[in-house]
Amino acid sequence: MLTPTQKADVLIEALGWIRQFRDRVTVIKLGGSLMDDVDAMRHLLIDVVFMETVGMRPVVVHGGGAAINRAMDEAGLTPRFIQGRRYTDEATRDIVERVLAYETNEFLAGRIEELGGRSAALNFRTTNVLFGERLLLDDAEGRPVDLGSVGSVTRVDRSTISNLCYAGIVPVIPSMCLSDSGEKLNVNADTAATAVAQAMGAEKLIYMSDVNGVRRQKDDPNSLVNSLTASQARALIRDGSIEKGMIPKVEACLETLGRGVRKIHIIDGRERHGLLLEIYTNKGVGTEIIKDPD
16 A cells, blocks of 8 residues: 555656646557456546546547457357458448447447546447548459458548547547448558547557557566667567567557657556556556657
8 A cells, every 4th residue: 555655756746747748639549358358448447537637638449349249149140351350241330330339339438427527429320530431452462352341541520529629528439430422331440549649630549458568578578668769669570579460550650650649559458547557657557659769
Protein backbone atom coordinates (compact mmCIF):
# COMPACT_ATOMS: atom_id res chain seq x y z
CA MET A 1 0.00 0.00 0.00
CA LEU A 2 1.21 3.50 -0.82
CA THR A 3 1.62 5.98 1.98
CA PRO A 4 -0.31 9.29 1.71
CA THR A 5 2.93 11.03 0.68
CA GLN A 6 3.61 8.45 -2.05
CA LYS A 7 0.07 8.88 -3.33
CA ALA A 8 0.65 12.63 -3.50
CA ASP A 9 3.89 12.03 -5.44
CA VAL A 10 1.97 9.94 -7.98
CA LEU A 11 -0.53 12.76 -8.46
CA ILE A 12 2.22 15.34 -8.85
CA GLU A 13 3.94 13.16 -11.45
CA ALA A 14 0.66 12.89 -13.33
CA LEU A 15 -0.01 16.63 -13.12
CA GLY A 16 2.64 17.59 -15.66
CA TRP A 17 1.31 15.11 -18.21
CA ILE A 18 -2.29 16.15 -17.55
CA ARG A 19 -1.42 19.76 -18.29
CA GLN A 20 0.60 18.83 -21.39
CA PHE A 21 -2.16 16.72 -22.95
CA ARG A 22 -5.16 18.86 -22.01
CA ASP A 23 -7.47 19.33 -25.02
CA ARG A 24 -5.37 16.92 -27.12
CA VAL A 25 -7.02 14.07 -29.03
CA THR A 26 -5.90 10.52 -28.26
CA VAL A 27 -7.21 7.65 -30.40
CA ILE A 28 -7.46 4.32 -28.56
CA LYS A 29 -7.81 1.13 -30.59
CA LEU A 30 -9.49 -1.81 -28.87
CA GLY A 31 -9.56 -5.31 -30.29
CA GLY A 32 -8.31 -8.86 -30.15
CA SER A 33 -8.58 -11.06 -27.08
CA LEU A 34 -8.86 -7.96 -24.90
CA MET A 35 -12.49 -7.54 -25.95
CA ASP A 36 -13.37 -10.83 -24.21
CA ASP A 37 -11.69 -9.92 -20.91
CA VAL A 38 -14.50 -8.37 -18.88
CA ASP A 39 -12.30 -7.23 -16.00
CA ALA A 40 -9.63 -5.73 -18.25
CA MET A 41 -12.26 -3.88 -20.30
CA ARG A 42 -13.81 -2.41 -17.16
CA HIS A 43 -10.50 -0.97 -15.96
CA LEU A 44 -9.61 0.24 -19.45
CA LEU A 45 -12.92 2.08 -19.86
CA ILE A 46 -12.49 3.62 -16.39
CA ASP A 47 -9.16 4.94 -17.71
CA VAL A 48 -10.96 6.41 -20.73
CA VAL A 49 -13.45 8.17 -18.42
CA PHE A 50 -10.54 9.50 -16.32
CA MET A 51 -8.81 10.85 -19.44
CA GLU A 52 -11.88 12.79 -20.52
CA THR A 53 -12.49 14.04 -16.97
CA VAL A 54 -9.01 15.62 -16.74
CA GLY A 55 -9.33 17.32 -20.12
CA MET A 56 -8.00 14.91 -22.72
CA ARG A 57 -10.12 14.05 -25.76
CA PRO A 58 -10.21 10.24 -26.06
CA VAL A 59 -11.67 8.62 -29.18
CA VAL A 60 -12.29 4.85 -29.11
CA VAL A 61 -12.04 2.77 -32.31
CA HIS A 62 -12.78 -0.93 -31.94
CA GLY A 63 -12.91 -4.27 -33.67
CA GLY A 64 -14.68 -7.39 -32.49
CA GLY A 65 -13.07 -10.40 -34.11
CA ALA A 66 -13.70 -13.00 -31.39
CA ALA A 67 -17.38 -12.09 -31.01
CA ILE A 68 -17.80 -12.17 -34.79
CA ASN A 69 -16.22 -15.64 -34.94
CA ARG A 70 -18.60 -16.90 -32.26
CA ALA A 71 -21.61 -15.50 -34.11
CA MET A 72 -20.43 -17.07 -37.36
CA ASP A 73 -19.97 -20.41 -35.64
CA GLU A 74 -23.52 -20.21 -34.28
CA ALA A 75 -24.72 -19.52 -37.83
CA GLY A 76 -22.76 -22.47 -39.21
CA LEU A 77 -20.33 -20.26 -41.16
CA THR A 78 -16.57 -20.85 -41.29
CA PRO A 79 -14.35 -17.75 -41.11
CA ARG A 80 -12.03 -17.37 -44.08
CA PHE A 81 -9.02 -15.05 -44.12
CA ILE A 82 -7.06 -13.82 -47.12
CA GLN A 83 -3.78 -11.96 -46.51
CA GLY A 84 -4.86 -11.43 -42.92
CA ARG A 85 -8.24 -9.94 -43.91
CA ARG A 86 -11.58 -11.55 -43.15
CA TYR A 87 -13.27 -12.55 -46.41
CA THR A 88 -16.66 -10.87 -46.14
CA ASP A 89 -19.50 -12.28 -48.20
CA GLU A 90 -23.07 -11.06 -47.74
CA ALA A 91 -23.87 -13.42 -44.85
CA THR A 92 -20.61 -12.57 -43.07
CA ARG A 93 -21.14 -8.85 -43.62
CA ASP A 94 -24.58 -9.02 -41.99
CA ILE A 95 -23.06 -10.72 -38.94
CA VAL A 96 -20.18 -8.23 -38.77
CA GLU A 97 -22.64 -5.34 -38.95
CA ARG A 98 -24.86 -6.75 -36.21
CA VAL A 99 -22.11 -7.88 -33.83
CA LEU A 100 -19.49 -5.18 -34.43
CA ALA A 101 -21.36 -2.06 -35.48
CA TYR A 102 -24.33 -2.48 -33.14
CA GLU A 103 -23.93 -4.96 -30.29
CA THR A 104 -20.24 -4.35 -29.46
CA ASN A 105 -20.32 -0.67 -30.30
CA GLU A 106 -23.37 0.10 -28.20
CA PHE A 107 -22.14 -2.11 -25.35
CA LEU A 108 -18.86 -0.16 -25.11
CA ALA A 109 -20.64 3.19 -25.24
CA GLY A 110 -23.09 2.01 -22.60
CA ARG A 111 -20.31 0.84 -20.27
CA ILE A 112 -18.60 4.23 -20.49
CA GLU A 113 -21.89 5.83 -19.43
CA GLU A 114 -22.30 3.35 -16.56
CA LEU A 115 -18.80 4.22 -15.34
CA GLY A 116 -19.63 7.91 -15.11
CA GLY A 117 -18.60 9.19 -18.53
CA ARG A 118 -20.54 10.42 -21.53
CA SER A 119 -20.28 8.61 -24.85
CA ALA A 120 -21.73 8.36 -28.34
CA ALA A 121 -22.01 5.11 -30.30
CA LEU A 122 -21.27 6.16 -33.90
CA ASN A 123 -22.68 3.45 -36.15
CA PHE A 124 -24.85 3.08 -39.23
CA ARG A 125 -28.12 3.60 -37.35
CA THR A 126 -26.92 6.62 -35.36
CA THR A 127 -24.19 8.69 -37.06
CA ASN A 128 -21.66 7.02 -39.33
CA VAL A 129 -18.26 8.79 -39.47
CA LEU A 130 -16.13 6.44 -41.62
CA PHE A 131 -16.44 6.41 -45.41
CA GLY A 132 -14.46 4.40 -47.90
CA GLU A 133 -14.22 2.04 -50.82
CA ARG A 134 -13.65 -1.64 -51.47
CA LEU A 135 -10.11 -2.71 -50.61
CA LEU A 136 -8.16 -4.02 -53.60
CA LEU A 137 -5.21 -6.33 -53.01
CA ASP A 138 -3.02 -8.36 -55.35
CA ASP A 139 -1.78 -11.92 -54.90
CA ALA A 140 1.85 -13.00 -55.36
CA GLU A 141 1.39 -13.04 -59.15
CA GLY A 142 -0.14 -9.57 -59.21
CA ARG A 143 -3.67 -10.81 -59.82
CA PRO A 144 -6.55 -9.02 -58.01
CA VAL A 145 -7.83 -10.72 -54.84
CA ASP A 146 -11.55 -10.71 -54.09
CA LEU A 147 -12.14 -9.95 -50.40
CA GLY A 148 -15.86 -9.34 -50.69
CA SER A 149 -17.26 -6.46 -48.63
CA VAL A 150 -13.91 -5.40 -47.16
CA GLY A 151 -13.00 -1.74 -47.29
CA SER A 152 -10.39 0.90 -46.67
CA VAL A 153 -11.22 4.28 -45.16
CA THR A 154 -10.89 7.24 -47.54
CA ARG A 155 -12.69 9.90 -45.49
CA VAL A 156 -13.40 10.55 -41.82
CA ASP A 157 -16.17 12.89 -40.62
CA ARG A 158 -13.79 14.94 -38.51
CA SER A 159 -16.26 17.65 -37.55
CA THR A 160 -18.71 15.24 -35.91
CA ILE A 161 -15.93 13.58 -33.89
CA SER A 162 -14.44 16.95 -32.89
CA ASN A 163 -17.78 18.36 -31.81
CA LEU A 164 -18.39 15.37 -29.55
CA CYS A 165 -14.91 15.56 -28.05
CA TYR A 166 -15.22 19.23 -27.19
CA ALA A 167 -18.62 18.60 -25.63
CA GLY A 168 -16.98 16.11 -23.26
CA ILE A 169 -18.45 13.07 -25.03
CA VAL A 170 -16.29 10.06 -25.93
CA PRO A 171 -16.87 8.94 -29.56
CA VAL A 172 -16.98 5.13 -29.92
CA ILE A 173 -16.40 4.06 -33.53
CA PRO A 174 -16.72 0.54 -35.00
CA SER A 175 -14.29 -0.55 -37.71
CA MET A 176 -16.76 -0.45 -40.59
CA CYS A 177 -17.21 2.17 -43.31
CA LEU A 178 -19.80 3.19 -45.88
CA SER A 179 -19.04 3.42 -49.60
CA ASP A 180 -20.35 6.09 -51.94
CA SER A 181 -22.85 3.54 -53.26
CA GLY A 182 -24.12 2.82 -49.73
CA GLU A 183 -22.34 -0.52 -49.31
CA LYS A 184 -21.33 -1.34 -45.73
CA LEU A 185 -17.72 -2.52 -45.62
CA ASN A 186 -15.70 -4.39 -43.00
CA VAL A 187 -12.43 -2.58 -42.15
CA ASN A 188 -9.34 -3.82 -40.32
CA ALA A 189 -9.52 -2.18 -36.86
CA ASP A 190 -5.85 -1.14 -36.84
CA THR A 191 -6.17 0.67 -40.16
CA ALA A 192 -9.49 2.24 -39.11
CA ALA A 193 -7.85 3.63 -35.96
CA THR A 194 -4.94 4.89 -38.04
CA ALA A 195 -7.30 6.72 -40.41
CA VAL A 196 -9.12 8.37 -37.50
CA ALA A 197 -5.87 9.42 -35.81
CA GLN A 198 -4.54 10.93 -39.02
CA ALA A 199 -7.77 12.78 -39.78
CA MET A 200 -7.97 14.17 -36.24
CA GLY A 201 -4.30 15.18 -36.07
CA ALA A 202 -4.17 13.16 -32.86
CA GLU A 203 -1.52 13.70 -30.22
CA LYS A 204 -1.37 9.94 -29.68
CA LEU A 205 -2.59 6.69 -31.21
CA ILE A 206 -2.66 3.85 -28.69
CA TYR A 207 -2.95 0.21 -29.74
CA MET A 208 -4.29 -1.86 -26.85
CA SER A 209 -2.66 -5.24 -27.51
CA ASP A 210 -2.26 -8.57 -25.72
CA VAL A 211 1.52 -8.07 -25.40
CA ASN A 212 3.25 -5.37 -23.39
CA GLY A 213 4.84 -3.69 -26.40
CA VAL A 214 7.91 -4.18 -28.57
CA ARG A 215 10.40 -6.63 -27.10
CA ARG A 216 14.01 -7.24 -28.00
CA GLN A 217 13.31 -10.94 -27.36
CA LYS A 218 9.82 -11.95 -28.42
CA ASP A 219 9.14 -14.34 -25.53
CA ASP A 220 10.73 -12.25 -22.77
CA PRO A 221 8.38 -9.58 -21.31
CA ASN A 222 11.35 -8.12 -19.43
CA SER A 223 13.04 -7.21 -22.72
CA LEU A 224 10.41 -4.49 -23.33
CA VAL A 225 11.67 -1.40 -25.18
CA ASN A 226 9.98 1.62 -23.60
CA SER A 227 10.76 4.12 -26.36
CA LEU A 228 11.81 3.81 -30.00
CA THR A 229 12.46 6.27 -32.77
CA ALA A 230 11.21 5.37 -36.23
CA SER A 231 14.70 4.43 -37.41
CA GLN A 232 15.30 2.25 -34.34
CA ALA A 233 12.00 0.45 -34.98
CA ARG A 234 12.99 -0.24 -38.59
CA ALA A 235 16.34 -1.62 -37.39
CA LEU A 236 14.57 -4.04 -35.02
CA ILE A 237 12.42 -5.26 -37.93
CA ARG A 238 15.53 -5.81 -40.05
CA ASP A 239 17.39 -7.77 -37.36
CA GLY A 240 14.36 -9.95 -36.60
CA SER A 241 13.66 -8.66 -33.07
CA ILE A 242 10.26 -7.49 -34.31
CA GLU A 243 8.61 -10.37 -36.17
CA LYS A 244 5.39 -11.99 -37.31
CA GLY A 245 2.20 -10.26 -36.16
CA MET A 246 4.03 -7.33 -34.62
CA ILE A 247 5.58 -6.29 -37.95
CA PRO A 248 2.39 -4.95 -39.62
CA LYS A 249 1.41 -3.19 -36.39
CA VAL A 250 4.80 -1.43 -36.13
CA GLU A 251 4.79 -0.64 -39.87
CA ALA A 252 1.34 0.94 -39.44
CA CYS A 253 2.77 2.97 -36.56
CA LEU A 254 5.61 4.22 -38.74
CA GLU A 255 3.25 5.16 -41.57
CA THR A 256 1.04 7.06 -39.14
CA LEU A 257 4.00 8.97 -37.70
CA GLY A 258 4.70 10.17 -41.21
CA ARG A 259 1.20 11.66 -41.43
CA GLY A 260 1.13 13.98 -38.46
CA VAL A 261 0.38 11.86 -35.38
CA ARG A 262 3.05 12.71 -32.81
CA LYS A 263 3.34 9.46 -30.83
CA ILE A 264 2.20 5.86 -31.19
CA HIS A 265 1.93 3.53 -28.20
CA ILE A 266 1.58 -0.25 -28.01
CA ILE A 267 0.56 -1.50 -24.57
CA ASP A 268 -0.95 -4.58 -22.96
CA GLY A 269 -4.60 -3.79 -22.41
CA ARG A 270 -4.86 -6.54 -19.80
CA GLU A 271 -2.60 -4.67 -17.37
CA ARG A 272 -4.78 -2.95 -14.80
CA HIS A 273 -4.97 0.77 -15.59
CA GLY A 274 -2.17 0.35 -18.14
CA LEU A 275 -3.61 3.19 -20.20
CA LEU A 276 -3.22 5.69 -17.36
CA LEU A 277 0.22 4.35 -16.45
CA GLU A 278 1.41 4.75 -20.04
CA ILE A 279 0.12 8.31 -20.45
CA TYR A 280 0.51 9.85 -17.02
CA THR A 281 3.77 8.40 -15.67
CA ASN A 282 7.33 9.17 -16.68
CA LYS A 283 8.33 5.63 -17.64
CA GLY A 284 5.08 4.10 -18.89
CA VAL A 285 4.31 0.41 -19.23
CA GLY A 286 4.45 -0.17 -22.98
CA THR A 287 6.37 0.99 -26.04
CA GLU A 288 6.13 4.46 -27.51
CA ILE A 289 7.29 5.03 -31.09
CA ILE A 290 8.24 8.59 -32.03
CA LYS A 291 9.58 10.38 -35.06
CA ASP A 292 13.32 10.65 -35.61
CA PRO A 293 14.75 13.92 -34.27
CA ASP A 294 15.23 16.60 -36.92
